[in-house]
Amino acid sequence: MTTTPDTSVLSIDDITVGYGGVPAVRNFSASVRAGEILALLGPNGAGKTTTLLAAVGALPLMSGTVTALGEPIDGRVERNARRGITLVPDNRGVFHRLSVADNLRLAKRKGGGSIDSVYDHFPRLRDLRSRRCGNLSGGEQQMLALAKALLTRPSVLLIDELSLGLSPIAVQDLLPRLRAIADDQQMAVVLVEQHIDLALGIADTAIVLHHGRVALTGSARELRDRRDTVEDAYFGRIGHLSES
Ligand SMILES: Nc1ncnc2c1ncn2[C@@H]1O[C@H](COP(=O)(O)OP(=O)(O)OP(=O)(O)O)[C@@H](O)[C@H]1O
Numbered sequence: 228m229t230t231t232p233d234t235s236v237l238s239i240d241d242i243t244v245g246y247g248g249v250p251a252v253r254n255f256s257a258s259v260r261a262g263e264i265l266a267l268l269g270p271n272g273a274g275k276t277t278t279l280l281a282a283v284g285a286l287p288l289m290s291g292t293v294t295a296l297g298e299p300i301d302g303r304v305e306r307n308a309r310r311g312i313t314l315v316p317d318n319r320g321v322f323h324r325l326s327v328a329d330n331l332r333l334a335k336r337k338g339g340g341s342i343d344s345v346y347d348h349f350p351r352l353r354d355l356r357s358r359r360c361g362n363l364s365g366g367e368q369q370m371l372a373l374a375k376a377l378l379t380r381p382s383v384l385l386i387d388e389l390s391l392g393l394s395p396i397a398v399q400d401l402l403p404r405l406r407a408i409a410d411d412q413q414m415a416v417v418l419v420e421q422h423i424d425l426a427l428g429i430a431d432t433a434i435v436l437h438h439g440r441v442a443l444t445g446s447a448r449e450l451r452d453r454r455d456t457v458e459d460a461y462f463g464r465i466g467h468l469s470e471s
């Protein structure tokens with residue numbers, strides 16, 4: 228993949244990161260430009276969440292660098308979030324006892340987007356605004372998690388398993404919305420997604436991780452045309468790129 232660090236809003240350069248001194252992800256590099264979506268694919272335990280946590284400064288790097296919006300990322304996660312680098316975690320991060328509207332009010336920041344504009348993107352949430360979040364469906368909770376993140380008007384949005392527990396039909400509905408928002412707001416997105424075809428359908432570039440290493444990387448269009456190779460990389464049937 229051609230990397231163009233000068234125009235990238237997120238640049239991950241040869242990072243190795245893990246837990247308790249044991250690497251979980253090795254020699255990972257990626258770059259994402261404004262308005263671009265990178266799909267990060269791979270089986271359970273491949274290192275997708277670890278990569279996202281490293282990218283927002285929540286895990287210390289063992290080596291390599293992450294640069295976002297022109298500055299190296301450090302461990303000040305709150306500050307990084309205020310600078311516009313937002314993670315939607317895989318546990319969704321919504322408050323179950325509060326209503327949809329209250330969750331959105333809490334997420335709103337000075338200079339961020341308006342709650343009305345978020346309701347325009349997700350009209351279903353407007354209908355549900357008085358409903359307690361604990362009583363939303365899985366898909367509605369995912370929509371709310373995305374809506375909360377969008378309220379901060381992020382420049383870089385990292386989404387961990389947006390479609391966890393959702394039917395392919397619900398994902399089919401949600402992902403094109405994400406594409407449209409990335410285009411409209413020129414937001415850079417890293418999307419961790421289990422629905423490979425749906426992710427490749429809206430992404431610009433993709434990386435397949437296997438056992439903490441990059442097994443395949445390319446444009447989403449190219450990988451859509453090489454679906455068998457994607458599957459081989461996903462299941463570890465081809466060597467890691469750094470070894471080839
Ligand atoms: N807190 C932790 N402490 C120790 N090891 C961890 C921790 N979190 C993850 N790991 C290990 O790091 C590796 C990568 O895990 P990670 O959560 O990044 O995978 P993933 O690709 O997000 O998987 P999944 O699809 O299941 O969410 C795995 O071997 C996992 O067991």
Ligand SMILES: [Mg+2]
Nearest residue numbers: 275276277317
């Ligand atoms: Mg994960």
